[in-house]
Amino acid sequence: xxxxxxxxxxxxxxxxxxxxxxxxxxxxxxxxxxxxxxxxxxxxxxxxxxxxxxxxxxxxxxxxxxxxxxxxxxxxxxxxxxxxxxxxxxxxxxxxxxxxxxxxxxxxxxxxxxxxxxxxxxxxxxxxxxxxxxxxxxxxxxxxxxxxxxxxxxxxxxxxxxxxxxxxxxxxxxxxxxxxxxxxxxxxxxxxxxxxxxxxxxxxxxxxxxxxxxxxxxxxxxxxxxxxxxxxxxxxxxxxxxxxxxxxxxxxxxxxxxxxxxxxxxxxxxxxxxxxxxxxxxxxxxxxxxxxxxxxxxxxxxxxxxxxxxxxxxxxxxxxxxxxxxxxxxxxxxxxxxxxxxxxxxxxxxxxxxxxxxxxxxxxxxxxxxxxxxxxxxxxxxxxxxxxxxxxxxxxxxxxxxxxxxxxxxxxxxxxxxxxxxxxxxxxxxxxxxxxxxxxxxxxxxxxxxxxxxxxxxxxxxxxxxxxxxxxxxxxxxxxxxxxxxxxxxxxxxxxxxxxxxxxxxxxxxxxxxxxx
Amino acid sequence: xxxxxxxxxxxxxxxxxxxxxxxxxxxxxxxxxxxxxxxxxxxxxxxxxxxxxxxxxxxxxxxxxxxxxxxxxxxxxxxxxxxxxxxxxxxxxxxxxxxxxxxxxxxxxxxxxxxxxxxxxxxxxxxxxxxxxxxxxxxxxxxxxxxxxxxxxxxxxxxxxxxxxxxxxxxxxxxxxxxxxxxxxxxxxxxxxxxxxxxxxxxxxxxxxxxxxxxxxxxxxxxxxxxxxxxxxxxxxxxxxxxxxxxxxxxxxxxxxxxxxxxxxxxxxxxxxxxxxxxxxxxxxxxxxxxxxxxxxxxxxxxxxxxxxxxxxxxxxxxxxxxxxxxxxxxxxxxxxxxxxxxxxxxxxxxxxxxxxxxxxxxxxxxxxxxxxxxxxxxx
Ligand code: HEM
Ligand SMILES: [Cu+2]
Ligand SMILES: [Cu+2]
Numbered sequence: 001x002x003x004x005x006x007x008x009x010x011x012x013x014x015x016x017x018x019x020x021x022x023x024x025x026x027x028x029x030x031x032x033x034x035x036x037x038x039x040x041x042x043x044x045x046x047x048x049x050x051x052x053x054x055x056x057x058x059x060x061x062x063x064x065x066x067x068x069x070x071x072x073x074x075x076x077x078x079x080x081x082x083x084x085x086x087x088x089x090x091x092x093x094x095x096x097x098x099x100x101x102x103x104x105x106x107x108x109x110x111x112x113x114x115x116x117x118x119x120x121x122x123x124x125x126x127x128x129x130x131x132x133x134x135x136x137x138x139x140x141x142x143x144x145x146x147x148x149x150x151x152x153x154x155x156x157x158x159x160x161x162x163x164x165x166x167x168x169x170x171x172x173x174x175x176x177x178x179x180x181x182x183x184x185x186x187x188x189x190x191x192x193x194x195x196x197x198x199x200x201x202x203x204x205x206x207x208x209x210x211x212x213x214x215x216x217x218x219x220x221x222x223x224x225x226x227x228x229x230x231x232x233x234x235x236x237x238x239x240x241x242x243x244x245x246x247x248x249x250x251x252x253x254x255x256x257x258x259x260x261x262x263x264x265x266x267x268x269x270x271x272x273x274x275x276x277x278x279x280x281x282x283x284x285x286x287x288x289x290x291x292x293x294x295x296x297x298x299x300x301x302x303x304x305x306x307x308x309x310x311x312x313x314x315x316x317x318x319x320x321x322x323x324x325x326x327x328x329x330x331x332x333x334x335x336x337x338x339x340x341x342x343x344x345x346x347x348x349x350x351x352x353x354x355x356x357x358x359x360x361x362x363x364x365x366x367x368x369x370x371x372x373x374x375x376x377x378x379x380x381x382x383x384x385x386x387x388x389x390x391x392x393x394x395x396x397x398x399x400x401x402x403x404x405x406x407x408x409x410x411x412x413x414x415x416x417x418x419x420x421x422x423x424x425x426x427x428x429x430x431x432x433x434x435x436x437x438x439x440x441x442x443x444x445x446x447x448x449x450x451x452x453x454x455x456x457x458x459x460x461x462x463x464x465x466x467x468x469x470x471x472x473x474x475x476x477x478x479x480x481x482x483x484x485x486x487x488x489x490x491x492x493x494x495x496x497x498x499x500x501x502x503x504x505x506x507x508x509x510x511x512x513x514x515x516x517x
Numbered sequence: 518x519x520x521x522x523x524x525x526x527x528x529x530x531x532x533x534x535x536x537x538x539x540x541x542x543x544x545x546x547x548x549x550x551x552x553x554x555x556x557x558x559x560x561x562x563x564x565x566x567x568x569x570x571x572x573x574x575x576x577x578x579x580x581x582x583x584x585x586x587x588x589x590x591x592x593x594x595x596x597x598x599x600x601x602x603x604x605x606x607x608x609x610x611x612x613x614x615x616x617x618x619x620x621x622x623x624x625x626x627x628x629x630x631x632x633x634x635x636x637x638x639x640x641x642x643x644x645x646x647x648x649x650x651x652x653x654x655x656x657x658x659x660x661x662x663x664x665x666x667x668x669x670x671x672x673x674x675x676x677x678x679x680x681x682x683x684x685x686x687x688x689x690x691x692x693x694x695x696x697x698x699x700x701x702x703x704x705x706x707x708x709x710x711x712x713x714x715x716x717x718x719x720x721x722x723x724x725x726x727x728x729x730x731x732x733x734x735x736x737x738x739x740x741x742x743x744x745x746x747x748x749x750x751x752x753x754x755x756x757x758x759x760x761x762x763x764x765x766x767x768x769x770x771x772x773x774x775x776x777x778x779x780x781x782x783x784x785x786x787x788x789x790x791x792x793x794x795x796x797x798x799x800x801x802x803x804x805x806x807x808x809x810x811x812x813x814x815x816x817x818x819x820x821x822x823x824x825x826x827x828x829x830x831x832x833x834x835x836x837x838x839x840x841x842x843x844x845x846x847x848x849x850x851x852x853x854x855x856x857x858x859x860x861x862x863x864x865x866x867x868x869x870x871x872x873x874x875x876x877x878x879x880x881x882x883x884x885x886x887x888x889x890x891x892x893x894x895x896x897x
Pocket of ligand 2: 243244247290291293294
């Protein structure tokens with residue numbers, strides 16, 4: 001067995017090393033974040049003023065669709081799989097992932113999937129233009145021809161996610177160091193274990209949905225076509241049966257990251273560890289039985305509306321428990337404000353705001369007004385950007401010194417944080433107002449009373465976008481020329497096995513399992 | 518309202534000024550922050566629920582964030598605060614599971630009541646069938662023989678900035694829906710192509726219009742006025758361009774209006790027997806084309822490559838008349854090309870077909886009379 005990495009490009013193409021694959025995932029995710037971000041900038045530039053200035057409505061629709069797809073499947077999900085690859089073996093004292101070759105495959109599928117997806121933009125008739133939720137029949141009968149490539153790309157992403165999930169489950173269940181009982185695992189490992197089960201459960205459902213689309217489009221079936229005895233609403237049920245768990249697939253690993261960072265910089269153990277684990281499990285379970293809260297206006301029977309309203313309200317309870325636990329962890333700690341902690345604190349505040357709007361959306365009669373308006377757009381950006389993306393950013397600052405043995409520049413980190421935090425809020429807080437005042441989402445152009453807040457929102461979006469350039473610069477500057485760190489425990493208050501290996505983490509770690517007290 | 522069409526820099530300045538809450542603008546500005554109250558009982562209940570849950574969230578937020586901010590200030594390492602070491606408390610954890618659950622149950626009660634009311638579509642005084650098309654609405658007064666299309670009235674020149682935007686930019690239509698004040702109006706919603714959603718915020722009404730299915734909702738409007746809404750479900754390139762305008766008028770005025778509409782429909786029918794000149798048909802046809810066809814086939818007749826075929830030089834528009842009649846009257850199932858047979862009158866169909874056969878350099882010289890269309894429809 002080789003003791004160091006192979007040389008050149010082969011190292012990356014053929015690697016089975018969890019750290020290399022983690023790195024690949026993270027860079028891929030960041031690249032997709034920039035691509036998806038570019039699409040967002042186009043959207044916000046068009047919406048800067050009323051009237052159509054820069055793009056056509058059909059291209060605008062392709063941008064909203066591709067932005068959503070690239071961010072969800074290309075940026076956020078791979079970012080957390082990357083973190084899982086890097087950190088889970090280090091956290092449970094395993095030498096690598098359980099299935100290293102499959103690990104390589106599950107990564108290398110992704111660039112091809114996204115190449116295909118983005119290539120659709122250049123095809124005749126344009127790329128997918130039916131929203132990231134691709135409701136039939138807009139995505140079937142009325143779709144551009146490129147929809148077949150879109151379906152193929154979704155299949156590839158699904159295959160990649162399923163392999164990643166299997167790998168994580170196998171690793172966590174089989175490769176823990178002796179003494180690392182389940183209830184001693186760091187929360188990041190717990191949340192990922194549960195997320196992996198969610199992935200296994202719902203990615204096949206998504207695959208089923210796109211396959212049914214494929215059949216409707218090419219082979220004369222009518223799953224979603226009323227004229228042939230099908231039902232367009234069936235599509236939405238299937239999609240959201242995948243889609244709601246999907247939002248928790250996105251946020252649970254983020255919870256794990258935050259549950260690692262807050263104790264470190266509060267210098268105090270996580271409050272309510274076991275209730276955190278149970279809350280995660282409860283959220284995961286509930287996430288399967290609330291899907292139709294995305295469909296309060298489709299004309300479900302009254303009983304259905306009421307049931308999905310109650311179930312959705314319920315999910316706020318375990319989510320609340322998490323927030324209370326984080327805050328109590330900070331309470332009476334000895335808090336310091338390094339960049340990862342700043343992002344974690346912002347996460348707690350902004351995710352909570354997103355949770356509040358979630359609770360508002362859960363009230364079905366009110367959702368009649370909120371639904372498909374900018375209020376929903378604000379909600380999910382608070383939970384997905386200020387939630388998942390902020391936590392991913394926090395994770396990078398937190399573990400980067402361990403990964404590359406160099407410290408990032410704290411001033412630059414803080415600058416990045418403040419620009420991102422302010423930009424994010426200027427971009428997305430006014431969207432609550434827009435939605436409440438009656439602006440529907442996915443609009444290429446809008447009435448004049450929405451002009452002011454749209455302009456403010458666009459300005460915020462540009463600021464937030466610019467902050468990412470700073471982030472990229474920070475990370476590269478750290479890797480290339482950051483101040484070297486030698487201590488195994490980079491952060492004073494950090495706990496866990498990952499801080500017992502040397503810094504930078506050697507290519508192979510835990511060849512012999514560590515002792516866990 | 519603030520003027521809307523200055524240069525970006527000036528507009529930026531304006532919004533910053535508004536942000537700074539300049540006093541005269543304050544009233545306007547506040548209107549853009551929250552959900553308006555609305556003019557139906559249902560919309561008021563929705564608004565009340567919205568404010569209740571909002572204040573509940575604010576209250577929880579104040580408590581939670583106060584504790585957090587207190588810790589962030591008082592328990593800083595830089596102040597020399599020493600970390601405590603507690604890490605669980607069953608009592609506290611049970612409390613903050615149970616208390617939110619109780620609050621939610623309290624919230625569920627009024628929400629349930631409102632939902633039941635929202636769903637009570639029984640005993641309507643008037644039924645209106647609302648049909649969504651790419652990208653317009655059709656309103657049919659069931660049992661009254663009145664039906665018309667309602668399309669965006671904002672001209673392209675305003676959208677593309679060649680002309681100043683008018684006050685109701687993108688929220689104006691050629692034929693608004695008219696309903697009587699005080700009557701319970703039931704809306705039956707469906708669509709002919711993709712899913713649309715009919716949203717009038719002031720009524721507290723939003724319901725999907727789904728092809729092949731009929732949804733129901735209702736409104737009893739209490740205040741006469743003009744209410745504007747939007748399509749709320751992504752339905753293609755014209756999604757932002759199919760607004761809803763509803764005029765709520767006193768019952769007597771409504772009855773007059775309905776009677777006039779009925780007469781109009783009969784007059785239009787009478788035109789079917791009339792013979793038109795080429796010029797008349799071309800003029801009317803251009804109007805119909807720009808209103809009903811240009812969204813896809815484009816004003817210049819060149820279509821959009823790969824999505825919407827051109828009319829210019831089209832084999833159908835320059836080929837045998839029956840093929841042209843067929844695709845316009847019956848549409849082409851499974852494509853965006855709708856059946857216009859039920860949307861347009863015989864006169865308009867004849868005019869638009871004549872127009873397509875002679876505009877854009879097609880120059881077939883064919884003239885199609887309303888009677889030809891009528892006979893074609895009968896012959897099917
Ligand atoms: C307190 C917990 C939450 C509740 C009660 C909640 C509730 C809801 C409801 C009812 C909707 C549908 C709104 C509508 O379309 O009318 C919604 C939309 C959405 N939520 Fe949440 N949510 C919560 C947390 C989250 C989290 C953690 C995420 C992801 C990280 C998330 C992501 C989304 C997304 C992406 C949508 C919009 C999907 C779309 O239509 O494109 N939510 N939420
Ligand atoms: Cu959901
Ligand atoms: Cu629409």
